[in-house]
Amino acid sequence: MKPNTRILDYVTLVQDGVLTLDDVPQDVSKEVTKWTRYLSGVTDNGMVKDTTTQTQPDNKPVLGTNFDLTATKKAGE
DSSP states (O other), rough: OOOOOOHHHHHHHTTTSSSSSSGSSSSTHEEEEEEEEHHHEEEEEEEEOHHHHHHHOSSSSOSSSOOOOOOOTTTOO
């Protein structure tokens, strides 16, 4: 089912951090929660795990940090 304008307005306010899901009226809170989760990419109903933290392995060099940008002259110039 498509959400109506009222539900989308509350979803937008929750995503922008203006409201929390606790501040949403009871009659639309279930739908707002569903659409907020859907639009944020949550695919299951279990605990949401933060997987946005990414680390660079210690054994791999970071590309683009060891460039020698000094100008060089050709031999004989």
